[in-house]
Amino acid sequence: MTGRTPCTGTTLGSIHEVRESLGSVGYIADERVAGVVYLADRLHKPVLVEGPAGTGKTQLAKSVAEMTGSRLIRLQCYEGLDEAKALYEWNYRKQLLRIQAEPSAPSWQELEADIFSEEFLLTRPLLEAIRSDEPTVLLVDEIDRVELETEALLLEVLSEYQVSIPELGTVRATRVPMVFLTSNNTRELSEALKRRCLYLHMDYPELELEREIVLRRVPGIKEELADQAARIVRSLRSLELRKPPSVAETLDWARTLVVLELDSIDAATVRGTLHVLLKYRQDIERAAKELLAADA
Amino acid sequence: MLELMSGFIGELRSAGLPVSLTEHLDAARAVHHVPLEDRDALKAALGATLVKSGAHWPAFETAFEVYFSPRVVDGDATADPEKSAHRAATPAVGGPAPMSAAELAAMLLQAIRQGDRALAAALARAAVDRYAGMEPGRPVGGTYYLYRTLRNLDLEGLLERLLDEARREKELTVFEERLLADEYRVRIAALRNAIEAEIRRLLVADRGAQALARSVRRSLPEDVDVMHASREELATLQRMLHPLSRKLAVRLGRKRRHRRRGPLDFRATVRRSLSTGGVPVEPRFRHPRPSKPEIFVIADVSGSVASFARFTLQLVYAISTQFSKVRSFVFVDGIDEVTHVFDYADDPSVAVRRITAEADVVWLDGHSDYGHALEEFDRRWGEEVTSRATVLVLGDARNNYHASGARVLEELRRRARHVYWLNPEPRQYWGSGDSIVDEYAAHCDRVVECRTLRQLERFVSDLA
Numbered sequence: 001m002t003g004r005t006p007c008t009g010t011t012l013g014s015i016h017e018v019r020e021s022l023g024s025v026g027y028i029a030d031e032r033v034a035g036v037v038y039l040a041d042r043l044h045k046p047v048l049v050e051g052p053a054g055t056g057k058t059q060l061a062k063s064v065a066e067m068t069g070s071r072l073i074r075l076q077c078y079e080g081l082d083e084a085k086a087l088y089e090w091n092y093r094k095q096l097l098r099i100q101a102e103p104s105a106p107s108w109q110e111l112e113a114d115i116f117s118e119e120f121l122l123t124r125p126l127l128e129a130i131r132s133d134e135p136t137v138l139l140v141d142e143i144d145r146v147e148l149e150t151e152a153l154l155l156e157v158l159s160e161y162q163v164s165i166p167e168l169g170t171v172r173a174t175r176v177p178m179v180f181l182t183s184n185n186t187r188e189l190s191e192a193l194k195r196r197c198l199y200l201h202m203d204y205p206e207l208e209l210e211r212e213i214v215l216r217r218v219p220g221i222k223e224e225l226a227d228q229a230a231r232i233v234r235s236l237r238s239l240e241l242r243k244p245p246s247v248a249e250t251l252d253w254a255r256t257l258v259v260l261e262l263d264s265i266d267a268a269t270v271r272g273t274l275h276v277l278l279k280y281r282q283d284i285e286r287a288a289k290e291l292l293a294a295d296a
Numbered sequence: 297m298l299e300l301m302s303g304f305i306g307e308l309r310s311a312g313l314p315v316s317l318t319e320h321l322d323a324a325r326a327v328h329h330v331p332l333e334d335r336d337a338l339k340a341a342l343g344a345t346l347v348k349s350g351a352h353w354p355a356f357e358t359a360f361e362v363y364f365s366p367r368v369v370d371g372d373a374t375a376d377p378e379k380s381a382h383r384a385a386t387p388a389v390g391g392p393a394p395m396s397a398a399e400l401a402a403m404l405l406q407a408i409r410q411g412d413r414a415l416a417a418a419l420a421r422a423a424v425d426r427y428a429g430m431e432p433g434r435p436v437g438g439t440y441y442l443y444r445t446l447r448n449l450d451l452e453g454l455l456e457r458l459l460d461e462a463r464r465e466k467e468l469t470v471f472e473e474r475l476l477a478d479e480y481r482v483r484i485a486a487l488r489n490a491i492e493a494e495i496r497r498l499l500v501a502d503r504g505a506q507a508l509a510r511s512v513r514r515s516l517p518e519d520v521d522v523m524h525a526s527r528e529e530l531a532t533l534q535r536m537l538h539p540l541s542r543k544l545a546v547r548l549g550r551k552r553r554h555r556r557r558g559p560l561d562f563r564a565t566v567r568r569s570l571s572t573g574g575v576p577v578e579p580r581f582r583h584p585r586p587s588k589p590e591i592f593v594i595a596d597v598s599g600s601v602a603s604f605a606r607f608t609l610q611l612v613y614a615i616s617t618q619f620s621k622v623r624s625f626v627f628v629d630g631i632d633e634v635t636h637v638f639d640y641a642d643d644p645s646v647a648v649r650r651i652t653a654e655a656d657v658v659w660l661d662g663h664s665d666y667g668h669a670l671e672e673f674d675r676r677w678g679e680e681v682t683s684r685a686t687v688l689v690l691g692d693a694r695n696n697y698h699a700s701g702a703r704v705l706e707e708l709r710r711r712a713r714h715v716y717w718l719n720p721e722p723r724q725y726w727g728s729g730d731s732i733v734d735e736y737a738a739h740c741d742r743v744v745e746c747r748t749l750r751q752l753e754r755f756v757s758d759l760a
Contacts, residue, residue: 186546
């Protein structure tokens with residue numbers, strides 16, 4: 001991989017620097033997150049981010065793109081995603097048109113060379129990211145949604161940063177994109193994929209970190225209120241819930257509290273706004289019972 | 297450094313982490329890019345390249361603490377502010393005259409109440425110094441020292457005292473008290489970790505990393521033996537079960553939908569070919585609809601195997617959409633149907649907890665009697681087992697020398713599609729003492745050793 005331009009426009013100096021600049025675009029990262037981002041830049045390796053929903057996995061990729069001034073290319077995965085949607089596709093309608101448009105048929109060699117040229121190639125996110133000349137961050141979102149077989153599509157892109165197109169040859173990246181893959185862990189990813197990536201497990205943040213995130217992302221919130229909110233969310237997470245509140249929901253809740261113009265949170269307030277944090281009826285009942293000692 | 301890395305990776309492999317050669321190389325390259333004196337950065341670098349699953353992180357952390365433990369040398373200046381603060385506090389605490397037990401307890405109380413981490417860390421050292429009674433070269437594991445220290449500190453009581461104090465100061469609502477208790481709990485857990493780390497550090501200094509690593513090694517959660525798991529391990533397993541069953545359900549659901557062996561769908565193929573000028577470029581297939589099996593789970597819930605039965609039931613119910621019907625029966629020496637408990641519960645884990653309270657499973661003395669339970673099953677529900685049914689029997693087949701009732705199993709096998717037996721005991725114990733699993737095995741399609749979550753998962757996914 002020598003001789004290639006580094007992933008991003010600006011080279012990241014140190015872990016500390018990464019952390020600072022992520023902070024400056026509004027993403028509060030801990031040492032580990034910053035460390036992995038820094039290594040990904042240095043080692044030219046994709047990062048596989050795994051963890052529960054709503055802990056800022058996708059946001060990390062977006063923030064890194066913003067921080068480095070790169071273009072963000074996003075591939076949203078879903079069941080049934082295939083080569084034609086992820087890598088490239090021949091525009092065969094246009095090819096048919098081209099063949100039919102020429103009344104005096106040219107020689108087959110000529111025609112073949114013509115219809116399998118770049119003009120008839122539809123680039124999809126992965127190829128797009130590889131061919132891009134500007135600094136790029138590629139985000140492959142929710143990779144666990146595709147089937148195991150489709151995962152193999154990514155392997156060449158992720159390890160060699162190239163795409164082989166039989167008719168055109170191999171397209172190599174002139175500038176290695178920075179790649180983030182996110183997974184909600186609904187299934188085990190293949191060993192081959194994991195081996196090629198740096199792994200980052202994102203869990204719910206510690207109290208101090210969450211408080212800082214709330215303070216940063218919710219305009220007009222007082223420090224005391226943010227602290228109290230973070231504490232209550234931590235207690236909620238310690239209950240056995242079907243879906244513990246995510247960071248995104250904490251932020252929603254904090255915004256709600258600001259809108260309600262509250263200075264501090266008491267049991268009644270929590271009871272009234274619990275539905276912002278918890279999305280299952282059983283969870284709300286359980287939280288009300290255990291935390292607030294109130295009957296639902 | 298390279299040598300240390302190889303040792304470390306060897307240790308990870310013996311703990312069961314699948315570390316490949318590529319990952320080893322990656323780790324070696326990653327280490328070049330981080331300042332070696334920064335322990336957190338080193339940990340991040342090694343963690344990102346070597347650990348590829350969130351569940352493996354604790355095992356990694358333990359090994360890391362052992363191999364890269366901070367060697368505190370007095371007079372050594374480090375840039376780490378926390379460490380220097382902790383050293384500054386040391387002379388006051390662990391000075392020449394060690395403080396009394398009462399003083400230590402009082403200071404601990406204060407440290408936890410104020411959330412003073414530097415003080416707590418220093419106190420952890422003092423506590424280990426005082427209570428662990430560590431002797432160089434003594435071949436006992438770290439858990440022994442930890443137990444001794446914790447017994448003397450009485451952390452549970454500490455929490456109570458703190459809460460009492462808070463209550464005395466002002467009236468607390470349930471809500472406030474809960475928040476306060478959670479805060480203290482976190483601080484106490486941190487203290488416990490500090491004590492553990494301190495013991496580990498002293499042990500490494502005494503015995504060297506490699507010898508120690510073997511004694512503190514933690515097995516991965518999926519490899520923990522369910523029958524002999526500690527309470528803490530069981531809690532971890534319980535937490536893992538939820539994502540595991542979700543994964544299993546997703547995987548099985550996909551497997552079912554994506555088998556492409558259905559017959560050609562002629563209509564759809566022709567219609568599709570219109571967009572390519574009548575050439576059928578993409579043939580279309582009908583979706584196959586494989587039949588779903590009916591499951592009968594018959595589980596022994598007597599003391600020794602109860603937790604295993606609970607895990608299995610929970611897992612089977614979590615993927616119950618994969619079966620056309622699931623019926624469950626639990627027994628000790630009597631047998632009772634518990635299907636309705638699951639039908640009315642939203643969450644299988646809640647239902648499993650209710651089983652013990654609601655099912656009527658004791659007939660005579662509350663010792664497992666497979667013979668009687670099977671005869672009863674045959675008498676009351678035997679008729680309902682048809683050729684679409686798969687019967688799962690869970691238990692260690694330790695029958696307390698009662699009659700085996702193997703006849704019933706033979707009968708069931710003739711009628712049902714499959715009869716499987718899951719045994720949570722290690723294979724080498726089968727047939728020893730009062731275990732008569734071999735007698736039953738003659739009438740089962742398969743007898744499976746199922747001691748860990750990993751084995752259980754594999755069996756259940758084969759089933760659907």
